[in-house]
Amino acid sequence: MYTQGLDQKDAESPVDGEQLLARFQARIDAEEKIEPKDWMPAAYRTTLIRQISQHAHSEIVGMLPEGNWITRAPTLLRKAILIAKVQDEGGHGAYLYSAAETLGVDRAELIDQLLSGAAKYSSIFNYPTPTWADVGAIGWLVDGAAIMNQIPLCRCSYGPYSRAMVRICREESFHQRQGYEIMLRLAEGTAEQRQMAQDALNRWWWPAIMMFGPSDTDSKHSAQSMRWKIKRFSNDALRQKFVDFTVPQARFLGLSIPDPVLRWDDCEQRHVFGAVDWSEFNEVLKGNGPCNADRMAERRRAHADGEWVREAAVAYAAKQRDRAAARAA
Amino acid sequence: MSEKRDWPLFEVFIRARGGLDHKHAGSLHAADAAMAIEHARDVYTRREEGVSIWVVRSADIVASDPAEADALFEPARDKIYRHPTFYNIPAAVKTL
Numbered sequence: 001m002y003t004q005g006l007d008q009k010d011a012e013s014p015v016d017g018e019q020l021l022a023r024f025q026a027r028i029d030a031e032e033k034i035e036p037k038d039w040m041p042a043a044y045r046t047t048l049i050r051q052i053s054q055h056a057h058s059e060i061v062g063m064l065p066e067g068n069w070i071t072r073a074p075t076l077l078r079k080a081i082l083i084a085k086v087q088d089e090g091g092h093g094a095y096l097y098s099a100a101e102t103l104g105v106d107r108a109e110l111i112d113q114l115l116s117g118a119a120k121y122s123s124i125f126n127y128p129t130p131t132w133a134d135v136g137a138i139g140w141l142v143d144g145a146a147i148m149n150q151i152p153l154c155r156c157s158y159g160p161y162s163r164a165m166v167r168i169c170r171e172e173s174f175h176q177r178q179g180y181e182i183m184l185r186l187a188e189g190t191a192e193q194r195q196m197a198q199d200a201l202n203r204w205w206w207p208a209i210m211m212f213g214p215s216d217t218d219s220k221h222s223a224q225s226m227r228w229k230i231k232r233f234s235n236d237a238l239r240q241k242f243v244d245f246t247v248p249q250a251r252f253l254g255l256s257i258p259d260p261v262l263r264w265d266d267c268e269q270r271h272v273f274g275a276v277d278w279s280e281f282n283e284v285l286k287g288n289g290p291c292n293a294d295r296m297a298e299r300r301r302a303h304a305d306g307e308w309v310r311e312a313a314v315a316y317a318a319k320q321r322d323r324a325a326a327r328a329a
Numbered sequence: 330m331s332e333k334r335d336w337p338l339f340e341v342f343i344r345a346r347g348g349l350d351h352k353h354a355g356s357l358h359a360a361d362a363a364m365a366i367e368h369a370r371d372v373y374t375r376r377e378e379g380v381s382i383w384v385v386r387s388a389d390i391v392a393s394d395p396a397e398a399d400a401l402f403e404p405a406r407d408k409i410y411r412h413p414t415f416y417n418i419p420a421a422v423k424t425l
Contacts, residue, residue, distance in 0.1 A: 037395050087375065094372050098356045101338070107358060108334035164355070171376075313360035314336065320361060 028229050033159040036102040044228055047221065048158055049103050051230065056096035057114045058122035061295050063089045065129045066138060074132060081178055082135065088171050095164040102160045115300050123281060124207050126289030133186055133193075133200035139179015141201075141208040141246065147172050148242045149212065152232035161230075180249065187253040194254070201250065202258045209273075210281045212239040218278075243271045338387040339365040341372075343379035351383050359384075 020039055027034065034040055063086050070086065073079035097107050113119035124142055129135065150172065153165040186197040213219060213235045225231035243262075250257050261274035283289065336358040342351035354373045359365035365384040373379070393401055409415050418425055 035395065037392070039396075084375075087371075091372050091375065094357060095355060101356075106335055167355075310336070313364065317361035317364075 025227070028157050028227075031229075032157075033162065034157055035159045043224070044230075045103050047225060047228070047230060048161065049100055049105050051225075052096055052100040052103075052161055053105070053110045053113065054120050054122075056093045056100060056110065057119055058125065059089050059093035059096060060114070061121045061125045061299060063093075064295055064298055065125055065127070065291075066135055068129050069132060069135050072132070073135075078182075085139070085175050085178065088175065092168045092171070095167055096161075099158075099160040099164045111303065115296070115303060117287070117296065120285065122211060123284040123289065124211050126284050126292045126295060127203065127207050128291050131196050131200060133183070133196040134204070136179050136182030136186060136197065137200035137204040139175050139177075140183055140249070141179075141204050142211070143172055143175040143179060144246060145208045145211040145242050147176060148238050148245075152238075155229070155232060157229040183253055183255075187255065197253065198255050201255050205258050206277065206280070207284075209239060209243070209276055210278075212236070212242065214278065214281075215276075240270055243273050247271055336360050336364075339369075339384045340387050340390060341365070341369040342383040342385075343369075343373055344381035345379055347380060351381065354378075356387060362386075 021041060024034075024039060024041060024044075034044075066082060066089075067086050070079060070082050073082050097110060100110060101107055110119070114121065124145075129138070147169065150165055150169050154162055154169055156162045156165065183197050183200075186193045216222060216234045216236045219235055222231065222234060226234075247257060247262070247264075259274045261272065263272055264270075265272045284292070287293075337360075338356055339359055339362070340356050341354045343354045344351045354369075357365065357368050357372055359368050362384055366382055369382045369384055374382070405411075
């Protein structure tokens with residue numbers, strides 16, 4: 001119902017184009033949802049394909065840092081929880097690829113873009129997970145930041161993306177809570193366990209802050225995305241909200257946030273925090289983070305190793321079809 | 330669309346509980362219908378969201394054209410006499 005029979009006739013003549021564009025913007029302004037077969041400007045389509053597929057790639061690559069701990073989770077329950085969480089991330093990738101495909105792009109093309117390095121995924125997944133506390137910190141901070149970004153996307157103007165996000169947000173809440181609970185257990189533990197939790201917070205805090213993307217003044221796609229209601233809040237506004245929510249949670253754990261500048265400002269009713277090191281962010285995006293090469297190698301290996309399975313499934317389906325046809329004849 | 334590196338696309342419909350209709354949940358790729366059911370179980374019902382799944386090849390769905398929506402649905406708009414509230418019945422008349 002989604003991807004089939006899409007005719008992508010974007011603006012045939014300039015006059016028609018202008019009228020269509022005005023009507024399209026009026027629908028957006030009236031909070032109507034845009035559906036796959038509706039007319040949309042080519043740039044709206046391109047922006048969404050880029051954003052949704054990057055989001056999907058992030059979910060898929062995001063399975064790796066946590067997957068690293070499945071065999072070493074400290075208890076059977078923690079292992080079952082972690083498997084469920086990683087499976088959810090795979091599911092989120094699947095919802096999002098489907099949403100992107102409604103815009104007329106093939107899944108195989110999107111996967112190619114990830115594996116060739118042409119497409120980006122969230123910078124956060126290029127950091128390592130050396131201890132069990134990292135699994136806690138990822139759930140608490142990384143999923144926490146993701147939720148902050150994703151809740152407004154539930155109201156995104158593009159119907160299939162918004163519906164996928166509703167489903168994802170419903171499931172992410174468990175991810176964040178299980179992560180915080182891991183941190184809580186460690187914070188209540190021995191001095192060594194508390195130190196492990198603090199180390200993880202020290203390593204994940206700034207990368208989590210960077211997840212909201214460049215500062216508003218440097219964000220090149222923001223203004224148009226806001227007009228199209230793909231985006232509802234600016235990067236800096238969401239970042240501020242994340243800091244305001246998270247600081248008291250860290251205090252409850254008895255952990256300290258690695259930012260000497262951080263303080264509550266009573267006049268502005270918000271936390272003031274230190275400057276983000278954007279050179280680190282840009283380096284990680286360029287492929288020079290601690291784990292970029294590992295993550296890509298792992299994805300490429302998994303895809304190549306699965307090739308024979310994909311082929312065998314198609315051959316089996318064809319054989320079943322032929323047999324059914326022979327029986328019917 | 331390039332021929333055809335992806336498995337065929339299926340639409341997934343899920344009945345949340347006995348007594349309710351199947352409702353569109355999303356789509357997925359599978360080599361055949363049996364695999365589509367298995368994948369739908371994993372992708373769309375990890376938290377007991379359903380008691381029954383339908384899958385159908387997306388290519389087999391025929392949909393109305395959004396550009397024709399006005400022509401298709403407008404004729405129903407002025408037929409308010411199809412609704413019970415159109416009729417004024419004196420309050421004294423009960424159980425009607």
